[in-house]
Amino acid sequence: MTRFQDRVCVVTGGAMGIGEAAAGGLAAERGAVMILDLTFTQAAADRINSASGFAEGYACDVSDEAAVRDVFAQIKLHHGRVDVLVNNAGITGPQGPVETVSLADWRALMAVNLDGVFLCTREDIDRMITTGRGVIVNVCGLYGLVGSPDAAAYHASKEAVRLFTKATALQVTCHGVRVNSVHPGFIGTLVVEAFADASGQPDAALQALAARHPVGRLGRSEEVASVIAFLASDDAPFMTGAEVVMDGGYTAQ
Numbered sequence: 744m745t746r747f748q749d750r751v752c753v754v755t756g757g758a759m760g761i762g763e764a765a766a767g768g769l770a771a772e773r774g775a776v777m778i779l780d781l782t783f784t785q786a787a788a789d790r791i792n793s794a795s796g797f798a799e800g801y802a803c804d805v806s807d808e809a810a811v812r813d814v815f816a817q818i819k820l821h822h823g824r825v826d827v828l829v830n831n832a833g834i835t836g837p838q839g840p841v842e843t844v845s846l847a848d849w850r851a852l853m854a855v856n857l858d859g860v861f862l863c864t865r866e867d868i869d870r871m872i873t874t875g876r877g878v879i880v881n882v883c884g885l886y887g888l889v890g891s892p893d894a895a896a897y898h899a900s901k902e903a904v905r906l907f908t909k910a911t912a913l914q915v916t917c918h919g920v921r922v923n924s925v926h927p928g929f930i931g932t933l934v935v936e937a938f939a940d941a942s943g944q945p946d947a948a949l950q951a952l953a954a955r956h957p958v959g960r961l962g963r964s965e966e967v968a969s970v971i972a973f974l975a976s977d978d979a980p981f982m983t984g985a986e987v988v989m990d991g992g993y994t995a996q
């Protein structure tokens with residue numbers, strides 16, 4: 744398939760995990776992919792380029808307003824526009840009871856998970872509106888839909904992105920721009936492995952996480968990437984403001 748031929752795609756947090764899979768999926772369908780991440784952006788771009796795709800890496804902290812502005816200006820200078828924006832960069836942030844969370848850690852989490860989505864969305868949306876061409880996919884999560892006892896800040900950030908998605912969609916859909924959110928269950932990326940390692944019994948922790956999903960396993964980054972590609976493509980013209988849950992049945996219980 745070549746659903747992203749002649750489309751300029753930005754993937755934040757695209758150097759590893761779900762973001763790298765999303766970048767690879769868009770590039771495999773002929774998208775010109777711009778990877779924004781803190782580090783390792785060139786290595787991720789090189790992997791795509793050696794697989795016959797087209798990717799460029801840009802070092803950018805999505806919580807830094809000036810850095811985001813600068814990087815989007817560079818992309819627009821070289822490629823003219825952004826057609827697909829995947830707001831994927833995110834961190835887990837402080838774990839544990841609310842009373843143990845410092846304001847600094849709370850704000851650091853919100854700066855990446857929430858401010859980052861806002862700052863990147865703001866960069867090219869005016870042109871998307873003017874030309875009636877553009878799609879935004881926000882990688883939110885199961886934890887933007889349901890709570891758990893030990894990650895209040897993360898839940899708050901992801902729930903905020905869920906409604907930011909709907910509000911933005913309502914603003915821009917009449918101009919031909921679509922905005923949706925994706926809500927994966929636990930995906931077997933490094934961040935989940937690190938969480939399991941921290942428990943001291945990684946195998947048992949991963950099994951326990953998998954067991955929370957009725958499908959009986961963790962999700963895969965490529966599975967999230969294929970949903971992102973679907974939403975970003977012309978196969979989903981009637982989807983906007985939607986929260987697409989892909990959680991192995993977790994929230995069906």
Ligand SMILES: NC(=O)c1ccc[n+]([C@@H]2O[C@H](COP(=O)([O-])OP(=O)(O)OC[C@H]3O[C@@H](n4cnc5c(N)ncnc54)[C@H](O)[C@@H]3O)[C@@H](O)[C@H]2O)c1
Binds near residue numbers: 756804886926932
């Ligand atoms: N892994 C899961 O189980 C899971 C489930 C649901 C939602 N999510 C969400 O999916 C997204 C990706 O998760 P992942 O598991 O692939 O994580 P990951 O840690 O493997 O990758 C995240 C990427 O984002 C980058 N990043 C972090 N802070 C950044 C910043 N300030 N600016 C630019 N880039 C930054 C990291 O460098 C990294 O490359 C996150 O938003 C996460 O909250 C993950």
